[in-house]
Amino acid sequence: MARIAVIGAGMGAMAAAARLAVAGHHVVVHERASTYGGAVGSTARDGFLFDTGPVLLHLPAVYRDLFVKTGKEPLERCVELAQVEPASHHVFADGREVSLPNASRAGVGDALDAALGAGTGARWSAYMNRAREAWDRTRRPLLEEPLWPNWEVLAEREPYPSVPVRRLLRRERRATTLAEAGELELGDPRLVALLESHALAAGLDPRTAPASAAVLPYMEQTFGAWSVRGGMRELARAVYERCLARRVTFTFGSEVTRIVTKDGRAAGIELSDGSVEDADSVVAGVPPEVLARLTDEPGPWPEGGVPARTRLPSRLTVLLALRGARPEATPHRTVLHTRDRAAELDALFGTAVPGAVGEATLTVVRPGDHARVPDAEHEAVTLTATVAHGAEVTSAEVDRLVERAGAVVEGLRERLLWREVRTPAEVEAATGAVGGGVPAPALAGAGGRLLHPSNSTGLPGLYAVGGWSHPGGGLPHAGMSGSLVAGLIVEGPAFTGSR
Known part of the structure; x- marks a missing residue:
């Protein structure tokens, strides 16, 4: 039985802890905050309950596998999952609207034809077929296997099969970016706005994201979007309780200040009170800036490895408590597309544009879940927008977002009881990520800019888990990182991937 010290109680860290405990190891999780879950947070007030992090689950098979591998009770006995229908409703800049069915690529094509005109569905479906090829080529190396030592192969090879297009007298062109x-x-x-909204939701610039980012809408439309009764925090609770059932020890309010080394390898952790706890392996589920401080190194990954990404976009969340019942057949998620994409992208990834936050692509979440409201005569609505790293959002910009949401939430102004705002500063406080940065999923191509550092590091015995390491951000990716770290510790360097 090895002693494993885990830093942080995020989803990836807890997934690793549960798997390691089942393998017979003694696992202790040290979390500086007072609770578990990391970015998967929630807030409750006056009988209203809101998610403050992810609002939907994609690829639930990742967590089904975790629960199968760590106990007799399957995921669905621990949380109540439901496919949302439609998966999303979109309101475009020209006023056209479309509802996209869940996990039905044929249904999506039919919906696009009906809403946007004949032929649009066929073009989108053909694009998704090419996205499937990119998914098939990258699924194992980006989700199920430790990052290859020769990761440059993933960086140089673009897995998306771009179609050669000739425009009038111009030369034949092939797409290299998502845009x-x-x-x-x-x-x-x-269709372009629909495509790019998936990149924006992940904090990616479609002008520089590789064409392989096509896998993002492909994943959602193929595997579906799922809600959790009581909010996504219930998934975090279920993983936490699975860890407890496997005798993982959690210590909250326990801040790690240094990773102790001995004979050239990680040998334990030092806490803020000066005490030291020995460990055979250390698993760190923290942002790269934090890990660098803990190791007194600019980065714990070996020279020549994938560098950690910094200054990533953040998220703005506005929580709205409304009087009045949620109307029947209201979409769970509505995306209001911006009228000025260039200004939005400049504000996120380039020159700041005053007032751009208020005009950003806006997601309006209206769950039909009675567990989230005081009674059937109230409604809980969440607004989310991707914003620049460390953005200081003004009250006027929030007002503008709420005003825009009123286009799809009938009588919003008159129904509003109160609102709360979660800015990048709150994201930073909850996760430790400088500027409230939110990591994106790993993608192949683009010279490796969207890969993430490996789970094993240049310091033997130290492993990185969660969205800041391979395979990147997002709930399914966090779960996979936990699986990969557990495999590397249990099986050693010979471990080649999840089975």
Whole structure:
């Protein structure tokens, strides 16, 4: 039985802890905050309950596998999952609207044809077929296997099979970025907005994201979008309780200040009170800036490895408590597309544009879940927008977002009881990520800019887990990182991937 010290109680760290405990190891999780879950948070007030992190689950198979591998009770006995229908409703800049069915690529094509005109569904479906090829080529190395030592192969090879397009007398072109794929292969600005909204939700610039980012809408439309009764925090609770059932020890309010080394390897942790706890392995589920401080190194990964990404976009969340019942057949998630994509992208990834936050692509979440409201005569609504790293959001910009949400939430102004705002500063306080940065999923191509550092590090005995390491951000990716770290510790360097 090895002693494992885990730093942080985020989803990836807890997934690793549960698997390691089942393998017979003694696991102690040290969390500086007072609770578990990391970015998967919630807030309750006056009988209202809101998610403050992820609002939907994609690839639930990752957590089903975790629960199967760590106990007799399957995931569905621990949380109540439901596919949301429709998966999303979109309101485009020209006023056209479309509802996209859940996990039905044929249904999505039919819906697009009906809403946007004949032929749009076929173009989108053909694009998703090419996205499937990119998914098939990258699924194992980006989700199920430790990052290859020769990761440069993933960086140089673009897995998306771009279609050669000739425009009038111009030379034949092939898309290398997501924005180019939208322009050349989709054409219709509404389809382009639909495509790019998936990149924006992940904090990616479609102008520089590789064409392989097509896997993001492919994953959602193929595997579905799922809600959790009582909020996504219930998933975090279920993973936490599975850890407890496997005799993982949690110590909250326990801040790690240093990773102790001995004979050239990680040998334990030092806490803020000066005490030291020995360990055979240390698993760190913290942002790269924090890990660098703990190791007194600019980065614990070996020279030549994938560098940690910094200054990532953050998220703004506005919580709205409303009087009045949620109307029947209201979409769970509505996306209001911006009228000025160039200004939005400049504000996020380039030159700041005053007032751009208020005009950003806005997601309006209206769950039909009675567990989240005081009674059937009230409604809990969450607004989310991707914002720049460390953005200082003004009250006027929040007002503008709420005003825009009123286009799809009937009588919002008159129904509003109160609102709360979660800015990048609150994200930073909850997760430790400088500027409230939110890591994106790993993607192949783009010279390796969207890969993440490996789970094993240059310091033997130290492993990185969670969204800041391979395979990147997002609930399914966090779960997979836990699986990969557990495999590396249990099986050693010979471990080649999840089975």
